[in-house]
Amino acid sequence: MTSRTTGGPQADPSPRLISTRARLTVLVAAVLALAAVATAAVLHASARAERRDQARPGGPAVTSGQLSLTPGGRRLVFRNMAWGPHRDELATVPAGAPGGPRTATSTGRKCLRFSASAGTGICLQAVHGTLADTYRATVLDARLHEKAHYPVPGVPSRARVSPSGRYAAWTAFVGGDSYAGTNFSTRAAILDTATGKLTPTLETYAIVKDAKPYRAADANFWGVTFDRDDRHFYATLATHGATYLVRGDLRRRTVTTLHRNVECPSLSPDGTRVAYKKRVPGLPADAPWRLYVLNLSTGRETPLAETRSVDDQAVWSDAAHVTYALPGDYGADLYSVPADGSGTPRRLATAAVSPAYL
Amino acid sequence: MYVADSRATPSAPASAEPAARPGAGRRRAVGPTVLALGTVSLITDVSSEMVTAVLPLYLVAGLGLSPLGFGLLDGVYNGFSAVVRLLGGHVADRGGGRHKTVAVIGYGLSALCKPLLLVAGSLPAIGAVLAADRTGKGLRTAPRDALISLSSEPAARGRAFGVHRAMDTAGALLGPLAAFLILRATVDGYDAVFTVSFCVAVLGVVVLVLFVPGRTRSDPAPPPPAPAEPRPADRPRLRLPATVVRPTVCAALLGLATVSDAFVYLVLQRQLGVPERWFALLPLGTAAAFLLLAAPLGRLADRVGAWPVFLAGHGALLAVYGLLLTHAHSPALPYAVLLLHGTFYAATDGVLMAAASTGLPADRRSTGLAVVQTGQALARFACSLGFGALWTAWGDRSALAVAAVLLAAAATVSYILRPRTTKATASA
Numbered sequence: 048m049t050s051r052t053t054g055g056p057q058a059d060p061s062p063r064l065i066s067t068r069a070r071l072t073v074l075v076a077a078v079l080a081l082a083a084v085a086t087a088a089v090l091h092a093s094a095r096a097e098r099r100d101q102a103r104p105g106g107p108a109v110t111s112g113q114l115s116l117t118p119g120g121r122r123l124v125f126r127n128m129a130w131g132p133h134r135d136e137l138a139t140v141p142a143g144a145p146g147g148p149r150t151a152t153s154t155g156r157k158c159l160r161f162s163a164s165a166g167t168g169i170c171l172q173a174v175h176g177t178l179a180d181t182y183r184a185t186v187l188d189a190r191l192h193e194k195a196h197y198p199v200p201g202v203p204s205r206a207r208v209s210p211s212g213r214y215a216a217w218t219a220f221v222g223g224d225s226y227a228g229t230n231f232s233t234r235a236a237i238l239d240t241a242t243g244k245l246t247p248t249l250e251t252y253a254i255v256k257d258a259k260p261y262r263a264a265d266a267n268f269w270g271v272t273f274d275r276d277d278r279h280f281y282a283t284l285a286t287h288g289a290t291y292l293v294r295g296d297l298r299r300r301t302v303t304t305l306h307r308n309v310e311c312p313s314l315s316p317d318g319t320r321v322a323y324k325k326r327v328p329g330l331p332a333d334a335p336w337r338l339y340v341l342n343l344s345t346g347r348e349t350p351l352a353e354t355r356s357v358d359d360q361a362v363w364s365d366a367a368h369v370t371y372a373l374p375g376d377y378g379a380d381l382y383s384v385p386a387d388g389s390g391t392p393r394r395l396a397t398a399a400v401s402p403a404y405l
Numbered sequence: 406m407y408v409a410d411s412r413a414t415p416s417a418p419a420s421a422e423p424a425a426r427p428g429a430g431r432r433r434a435v436g437p438t439v440l441a442l443g444t445v446s447l448i449t450d451v452s453s454e455m456v457t458a459v460l461p462l463y464l465v466a467g468l469g470l471s472p473l474g475f476g477l478l479d480g481v482y483n484g485f486s487a488v489v490r491l492l493g494g495h496v497a498d499r500g501g502g503r504h505k506t507v508a509v510i511g512y513g514l515s516a517l518c519k520p521l522l523l524v525a526g527s528l529p530a531i532g533a534v535l536a537a538d539r540t541g542k543g544l545r546t547a548p549r550d551a552l553i554s555l556s557s558e559p560a561a562r563g564r565a566f567g568v569h570r571a572m573d574t575a576g577a578l579l580g581p582l583a584a585f586l587i588l589r590a591t592v593d594g595y596d597a598v599f600t601v602s603f604c605v606a607v608l609g610v611v612v613l614v615l616f617v618p619g620r621t622r623s624d625p626a627p628p629p630p631a632p633a634e635p636r637p638a639d640r641p642r643l644r645l646p647a648t649v650v651r652p653t654v655c656a657a658l659l660g661l662a663t664v665s666d667a668f669v670y671l672v673l674q675r676q677l678g679v680p681e682r683w684f685a686l687l688p689l690g691t692a693a694a695f696l697l698l699a700a701p702l703g704r705l706a707d708r709v710g711a712w713p714v715f716l717a718g719h720g721a722l723l724a725v726y727g728l729l730l731t732h733a734h735s736p737a738l739p740y741a742v743l744l745l746h747g748t749f750y751a752a753t754d755g756v757l758m759a760a761a762s763t764g765l766p767a768d769r770r771s772t773g774l775a776v777v778q779t780g781q782a783l784a785r786f787a788c789s790l791g792f793g794a795l796w797t798a799w800g801d802r803s804a805l806a807v808a809a810v811l812l813a814a815a816a817t818v819s820y821i822l823r824p825r826t827t828k829a830t831a832s833a
Contacts, residue, residue, distance in 0.1 A: 070615045077611040081604040088601060089587060092594030099592075159465070179585055180462075200684055202461045220461050221684060232667075264671075264796035264804075287797070334529045374527060 102131035107398065109133045112150040116163045116189045122405045123364075124168075126158050127151055128378040129398035137161060137170070137191070142364065142404060145381065145395040156191050160203050161401040163187070165212030167240055168403075171203030171219075184217050186240055197245055200234055205311065205360050206401065209273035209280075213241050214297070216271035216280070235268035235282060237297070249282065252295065255303040263287065268302075270311035270360045271295075274318055281305075281312045281321060292321065292341070306341060311360035313369065315386070319343055322351075322361045322369045322386060330356065338371065340386050349388045364404055372400045438556035439565040441616040442549060443572030448609035449512060450573055453538070454580025455602045456519065459588065463595045464531075485536070487779045489543030494775025497548035504548035504555070504771055505619045511545025512613055514538075516606035522599045547775035552617065554762035554770055562762055563711055566755030567703020574696040578689065648764035648824065649773040653780040655819040656757055659719050660784030662812035664726075664792050664805070666691065669746060672729050672801055679739050687743065694747020695754075702751045703759065711760030712823040718752025719816050721745045726809040730802060757781070764824060 102109065106129045114124070114137060123145050127138035133151035137158060140149050158170035159182075168187035173180045182199040184206075201221035208215050218235045237246045246252075249268040254261040263286040271282045280295045284302060292309035293302040312321040321343060324336035334356040340349045351369070361371040369386050372379040377398035384392040497507040518538040525531045550566075557565035583605075584598050591597045670687040673679055679687070706714040725745045728738060758774055765773040788808075795804035 074611065074615055077608060081608050085601040085604040088597045088604075089591055089594065092587075092591035092597035096592035096594065175589065179581075180588075202465045204465055220465065262797065262800065264668075264801060265793055331529050334527065 099130045099134050100132050103129070106130060107146070107396070108148040109138060109151050110148065111153050114139050114150060114152045114191060116168050116187065116191065116405060117166050118405055123370075123396075123402055124161070124163055124405060125381065125396070125399045125402040126161055127398065128400060130377065138399075140396065146397075152191055154191055156187070158401065160206045160217070161403060162206040162208045162215075163403040163405060164208040164210055167208050167212035167215065169206045169208055169215040169217060171199060171206050171217055182219065184215070184236070184238070186215060186238070194240070195243060197236070197238065199236075200247075204233070205235075205270050207271050207273060207360075208403075209277055210275045211277050213239065213277050214273055214280075215240055216273070216282075218269040218271070233267045233269040233285075235271055237271060237280070239297075246300075249295070249302065251300070253299075253301045254284065254293075255301060256291070257304065261286075268293075272312050272314045272321070272360070274314060281314055283310045283312065290326070292323070305343075306346065309341065310336070312341075313361045313363060315340075315363050316366055320386070322363065324357050324359070324361075338369070338384065340369075340388070351384050351386065351388055352390050353382070353384045353392045355392075362402055362404060370395060370402050370404075372402070435561065435565050435568045436556050436558075438617055439553050439569055441612060442553055442556075443569045445512065445609045445613045445617070446549070446569060446573040447576035447579075448605055448612065449515070450576030451580045451583060452519065452602045452606040452609065453515065453542075454577045455584040455587075455598055455605070456522065458581035458584045459595060459598050486539045486543040487782050489540050490547055490775050490779055490782075491772075493544035494547035494551070494771040494773075497551060497771040498769050502555075502768070504552045505613070505617055507548040507771075508545045508552065508617075509610060509613055511541045511543070511548070512606070512610045514541030514544065516541075516603060516610055519599050519603035519606055523596050547771045547778065550758045550774045550778075551771035554758065554765075554774070555767055556618070559763060561707055562759035563703040563706030563714070563756055564700060565703070566759045567700040567706075567751070570703075570751070570755040571696050571699040574692050574699065578692055578696065645773060645776060646764070646766060646769060649761070649776055651822055651824045652757070652761040653777045655715075655822055656761075656777050656781040657784040658815040658819055658822075659812070660781040661788050661791075662808055662815045663719075663722065663785050663788055664808050665785065665789045666746075668789070668792060668796075669725065669729070669742075672805060673739060673742055675801065676729055677738050677742070678734060687739075690740070690743030691747045691750065694744045695750045696747075698748055698751035699755060702748075703755055706752075706756045706759060711756050711763070714752050715756045715760055716816055716820055716823070718749050718756065719812060719819075721752060722749040723809060723812050723816070725749065726805055726812065730805055730809070760824070 107127075109127060109129060109131050111133065116124070121142035122139050123142050124137060124139045127133055127136055127149055129149075133149075133155075135157045136151045137156050138149040138151040140147055156170060158172050160171040162169050166189035168191065170185045170187055172183060172185060174183055182201065182203050183196045184199050184203070185196040186194040188194050199217065199219045201219035203217060203219050205218040206216070215238045216235060218233050221232050221234055234247065235249045237249065238244070249271075250266055254263070254266065265286050267285040269283050269285075271280050273280045278297050280297065282293055282295060282302065284291045284293045284304065290308055290310050291304040292306040292312055293304050295302040308325055309321070309323045310326070312323045314321055319342065321341045323339055323341065325339045325348070326335045327337050330337075336356045336358060338351040338353045338357050338361065340351060341347070342349075353371075355373060357371050357373065359371045359373070361369040363386070364370045364383060367386055368383050370381055370383045372381055374380075375397060379400040380397045381395040381399045381402055382392045383395050384390065493507050493511060497504045515538050518534050518541070521534045521537075522531065525534050553565055553569055554562060583601070587594060587598050587601055666688065670684065673687060674684055702714060702718075722745070725742055728742050728745070731738075757777065761774055761777045762770060792804055792808060795807055799807075
């Protein structure tokens with residue numbers, strides 16, 4: 048439409064090889080052709096959106112049913128990305144048969160990112176507005192009913208619930224800082240679901256780096272993972288171009304650096320090891336991560352058998368395996384690999400992301 | 406908009422430099438070439454900001470990736486873009502004005518990147534596409550500004566650049582809105598957003614090809630700003646006129662004290678307690694003020710001289726620093742800060758190009774403008790690094806106070822160093 052407002056070509060001071068009429072004709076033809084392509088693209092995408100509501104032959108079967116977040120009968124809950132009426136809804140499968148038929152919530156709970164433990168769930172979801180989408184973190188009870196929600200100041204990325212179900216944490220990418228730029232910063236929030244006390248950003252915590260108090264304007268936190276004691280947690284701290292594994296203390300409101308080059312830590316069930324993505328030198332700068340496991344008492348790092356760049360916060364399916372997402376045909380697929388560096392990666396489920404074991 | 410009702414008379418003489426006409430009044434219209442270039446920028450910015458607006462969401466929600474890797478590449482891209490800009494400026498000047506050709510290549514390259522986003526499903530591929538997109542942006546900027554300058558009479562250049570920047574910003578504001586409407590209509594139709602963005606970008610190239618005049622011809626009436634120039638092809642290409650030195654030094658000095666937007670918004674949010682959920686809206690405030698003030702301030706620059714307005718714009722930035730340093734928690738303060746921040750851009754961005762054009766021969770205008778822009782960009786990059794280090798060491802208030810002192814000093818030095826030829830009549 049804007050093309051109609053061009054400065055009148057008849058006012059153009061320079062002589063022309065082609066006439067004004069010819070140029071206007073070309074312009075109108077171009078507008079019509081481009082508008083046709085654009086309209087077709089929108090219609091095609093819109094029709095596909097409807098088609099996505101139809102299950103695909105060969106895809107995972109999804110049926111509607113009851114879904115509960117209470118522990119017992121080991122299950123895997125995730126965001127179902129398979130086409131069909133339950134696309135983007137939370138779905139569950141038995142942990143022993145992750146590729147099998149899925150049960151989606153009858154309440155139709157849609158989440159971008161999800162995590163759950165001991166009867167508490169955290170669902171990071173988009174709220175569709177008139178002129179823009181906003182995001183919120185919704186706390187769910189064991190029957191997936193909303194208990195509370197909090198605004199999230201950007202696109203949600205990571206979610207975690209403490210093993211006891213009391214604390215929840217989430218990370219958002221906050222953009223819009225620079226005109227036409229691709230700079231992002233992160234905000235990691237921690238919520239005490241018992242009291243409703245929210246720490247909107249971990250940047251308010253005191254940082255202890257190399258045993259000394261540290262202040263930095265460029266401190267970014269992401270990827271919180273909780274210890275079993277409901278007091279300590281681990282997370283990524285990025286400052287001055289380096290990333291650190293930090294151990295946090297919810298009572299003293301401090302974080303202490305432990306190890307360099309650790310992103311998106313995930314604490315093992317016994318609390319002795321951390322699985323994480325490590326930026327490996329020599330790999331392409333924009334796909335640089337490999338999965339590692341760090342032994343917290345010895346500081347020894349073990350590379351896992353996954354050879355692709357993993358951009359996810361892994362979860363421990365048991366004491367010996369980690370589960371993580373990689374890009375796939377329908378957004379993302381879930382894979383599993385032994386946590387001791389042996390074996391090979393195994394695909395658990397297609398069209399799924401944000402897994403949580405219950 | 407007020408631009409439309411005040412344009413050149415259709416019977417304008419056939420000259421690439423309307424300045425040839427004597428007695429040009431100060432209410433002289435913005436030339437059709439400027440309006441055409443403004444339209445191209447408006448359309449192109451709708452296209453590129455559509456993509457920028459949905460990219461984080463596409464990566465996180467659509468592909469399951471985190472966009473953090475981009476931020477780390479940003480510095481590399483910016484440095485690369487500065488080099489490409491110099492190259493684009495230099496090539497555009499060769500052979501007596503290939504501005505349009507280089508601009509078409511730049512706009513075209515960026516347009517071609519949009520469909521590539523459809524097939525780039527991984528972070529490395531998307532990173533490569535964005536790098537190509539920035540290459541296009543770097544290539545086209547200097548030739549485009551040279552075309553604006555060459556097609557405007559010297560006494561109306563401030564206004565021409567102001568109108569262009571206003572149209573450019575309008576596109577930047579419309580883009581995200583368009584992207585959002587498409588996403589709403591299609592349910593996660595990122596491919597539709599990229600395709601529409603491509604179509605819009607192609608339309609921009611079509612308008613550029615059809616309605617922006619080609620080479621500044623070596624016709625019987627050579628461009629008045631460089632009447633004594635011999636045929637451009639006969640001159641040594643790499644030697645720049647001395648007139649480019651002072652503008653570049655001034656722009657770079659002031660750039661060294663120009664804290665990046667991200668820091669301004671961060672301090673605004675923290676010092677003045679702007680709620681987190683409004684954070685993404687802060688750049689819109691600056692852009693809106695920029696949009697509204699770019700043309701009027703450009704016109705003011707034509708009346709009172711470009712350098713006074715350019716320096717006064719940095720006064721507005723100094724006021725931004727001052728307000729951020731106060732402890733007052735007035736609800737109006739964030740609005741005042743954003744208004745002043747937008748004023749700073751409106752009084753400096755296009756005005757600098759208008760100011761630098763004065764005294765640059767026509768056959769090296771593109772190169773000269775590229776040098777000024779690159780000097781300013783590199784200085785601002787250095788400022789970001791230094792400001793971040795100061796903030797880390799001393800805290801945000803001290804860092805801001807240092808920036809304010811530096812800015813005042815740089816403005817004073819620039820006032821002394823400023824090219825004396827504030828009137829456009831002294832060009833060449």
